[in-house]
Amino acid sequence: MRYSIITVLIILSVIFMISSCCEGNIEPEAQNGKLSIEFVHYNNGTELIFDSLAYTNEAGNNYLVNEIQYFISDVTLHKPNGSSILLNSWSDIHYIDTDIKETKTHTYRDEVPEGVYNSISFTFGIDEDKNQSLMFVNAPESFMFWPENLGGGYHYMKLNGKWINEIGLQAPFNFHLGIGQIYHSFPDSISGFVQNYFGVNLENEPIIIKNTETTNIKLIMNVENWFSTPHIYDHNYWGGDIMQKQDAMQQAVDNGNDVFNYTIN
Amino acid sequence: MKVYRAISILVIALLLTGCEDKTTPTPHIPTPYIIDIPFGFPTELNIPIDNPLTVEGIELGRYLFYDGRLSGRTHPDSLMSCATCHRQEKSFEAGIDHPKFPGGFPFGISGLHTHHVTLPMINLVWNKTGYGWSGFLYKDNPNENMRNLEDMVRLAVLAKDELDGDTTQIKELFQSIDGYPLLFEKAFGSKEITFQIIEKAIAQFIRTLISSNSKFDKYMRGEEQLTQSELNGFVLFTTEEGADCFHCHGGYGNPLFTTHLYYNNGKDTIFIDPMDRFSISNDPMDHGAYKATSLRNIELQGPYMHDGRYSTLEEVIDFYSHDLKQSPYINPLMHHIINGGIQLTPNEKTDLLNFIRTLRDDEFLTNNEFSKPLKFPDE
Incomplete structure (x- = not known):
């Protein structure tokens, strides 16, 4: 009897061990890495020098950039086979401020399956479902609020600078993007709003995610492109402010399509 | 007989020790003060880890904020406190109709005018980007003594164009005033007054000055x-x-x-x-x-x-x-x-x-x- 019990225990142990080995073979551990984005700002191929009147746009405006603040959201990596992964486990909206170092690098918390991704996409700004007033109550994001009467939510971007205007004076420009308005009679009667966020899809070079490693990419905003292709944006024509000028914001949206590219660090 | 005597002494000593333990006062734990975040206001507050808000700390800070002896002096002509320039009815600013400072231009005990006019003390618990018109007190200041509201209190007390005080004299004065040592003990656990504690208490009170019901x-x-x-x-x-x-x-x-x-x-x-x-x-x-x-x-x-x-x-x-x-x-x-x-x-x-x-x-x-x-x- 005693020997029988021992025999049964040995058999059960062997079965358990075999079963454990088999399970290990069937479901290997997930192989994941991370993605980190460094946000950089260029003008004519080199890093932007802030507060320097060193730049001339296609309209011939001599200009400087003082600061850039903007949101990107819904960053997604795409594989050649059509599958994709949305990086949203911590926050799907990221704020970048050229005056705040901490915002210029962001490592997503998402575990990204290893592999080769051939493109990255994101929304420039915030889509209308998410762009709700008071969702950011803390600074600096809260400073980006877009007034309720102009559509609410948040600026997608503030790009502030100055240009030398037609009479040779340094004139400030606030190249601000957000929800546009359709005016029945300007400025008192608004008959509708225009969502000006737009999608950006970049396919420069393969983004390789390796198990347990962080892949670093540099997302480059080419500032000069905001003012060219397909529209030549002229500060002398549009003036210093555009939050209430949908036609100007539409030009910015159209021009925004080729503002970004990326490189692998 | 000697053995009995020794045992008795030991028993008595033990009992006395036990009594001593029971009579040791437990350290006072001040009551945490929680700020209710008003609608739409930031949830992130500027409260230093080493100076959490407490009911007792705020109460003490309020006394000090208004007590003219914060100048370190007792003569009626030499009294000055935070409230001398920061008047509640003017949103804790001097105000253009200030009875002592014509036009709302403050000057200190020494008669020197402040370099700039006063800033209001309002909703400062949400200020994270520096104090003063220039933001000379700020979080990452290499000078550790120039970073937050606590430092602002000390600088105002020392400034020739404000209280023109002496921190040693001030703490000794408050140490000698009936009632204050007990308040310090309730708030910070000791009747011994230091100027650092004075700074902390006043800063706590200022952080509670919240306007959100206009x-x-x-x-x-x-x-x-x-x-x-x-x-x-x-x-x-x-x-x-x-x-x-x-x-x-x-x-x-x-x-x-x-x-x-x-x-x-x-x-x-x-x-x-x-x-x-x-x-x-x-x-x-x-x-x-x-x-x-x-x-x-x-x-x-x-x-x-x-x-x-x-x-x-x-x-x-x-x-x-x-x-x-x-x-x-x-x-x-x-x-x-x-x-x-x-x-x-x-x-x-x-x-x-x-x-x-x-x-x-x-x-x-x-x-x-x-x-x-x-x-x-x-x-």
Whole structure:
């Protein structure tokens, strides 16, 4: 009897061990890495020098950039086979401020399956479902609020600078993007709003995610492109402010399509 | 016999020791004070880890804030406290009708005028971007003694143009005043007064000075409606084609009504103030830049601008409307400079003023919890 019990225990142990080995073979551990984005700002191929009147746009405006603040959201990596992964486990909206170092690098918390991704996409700004007033109550994001009467939510971007205007004076420009308005009679009667966020899809070079490693990419905003292709944006024509000028914001949206590219660090 | 005696002594000693343990007072644990975040306000607060808010700390801070002996002196002519310049009825600013400082230009015990006019003490628990017109006290300051409200208290006490005090003399004075040591013990666990504890207590009290119940707050919460003129003013306030105040002074999405950031707003063409933002940041674009003040209760906070050059809000609105000065350092957000200002009509000025007046919070201005105590601990 005693020997029988021992025999049964040995058999059960062997079965358990075999079963454990088999399970290990069937479901290997997930192989994941991370993605980190460094946000950089260029003008004519080199890093932007802030507060320097060193730049001339296609309209011939001599200009400087003082600061850039903007949101990107819904960053997604795409594989050649059509599958994709949305990086949203911590926050799907990221704020970048050229005056705040901490915002210029962001490592997503998402575990990204290893592999080769051939493109990255994101929304420039915030889509209308998410762009709700008071969702950011803390600074600096809260400073980006877009007034309720102009559509609410948040600026997608503030790009502030100055240009030398037609009479040779340094004139400030606030190249601000957000929800546009359709005016029945300007400025008192608004008959509708225009969502000006737009999608950006970049396919420069393969983004390789390796198990347990962080892949670093540099997302480059080419500032000069905001003012060219397909529209030549002229500060002398549009003036210093555009939050209430949908036609100007539409030009910015159209021009925004080729503002970004990326490189692998 | 000797053995019995030894055992008895041991037993008695043990009993005495036991009694001693029982009579040792347990350290006083002050009561945590929780700030209720008002609707739309930031959830992130500027409260240092080493100075959490407590009911007892705030109570002590309130006494010290109002006690003229904070100058370290007892002669009636030499009394001065925080409240001498920061008056509740003026949103904790001096105010243009200050009984002692003509025109609202404060001076210290020594008679020296302050370099700039006072800033209001309002909603500072949300200020994370520096104190003072230039932001000379800031979180990452290499000088560890120049970082937060606690440091502001000490600097004000020491400054020749303010309390002109001596920290040793002050702590010794309060140590000798009946009632204070007990309050210090309740709040910070010891009757021994240090100046660092004085700083902490006053800073705690200042962090509780919260204004969030103006007419505009009630409008935000759907409790009250604005008049048509106030609504017109609100639209002007929050549109670029209007007065475009909101980029620096907030609004519905930023109910602090300031960014707490620094701007050259076009007041001057020559910049010689050694205490502007440039003096701190060394950024050339910060010449002539100063902190944007909160517009809450602003109608009570004259004189206006860092140097108090304007006496009334009407003058301020006229300045922004027609009198902006061009310079290489003007902040890009001042895009109306190209027209010399926002060019408001008289009616628009009235509307804008009426809206700004909705930011007055009478509950804050009369809140007993912020007022001078009915009597001091030794009274």
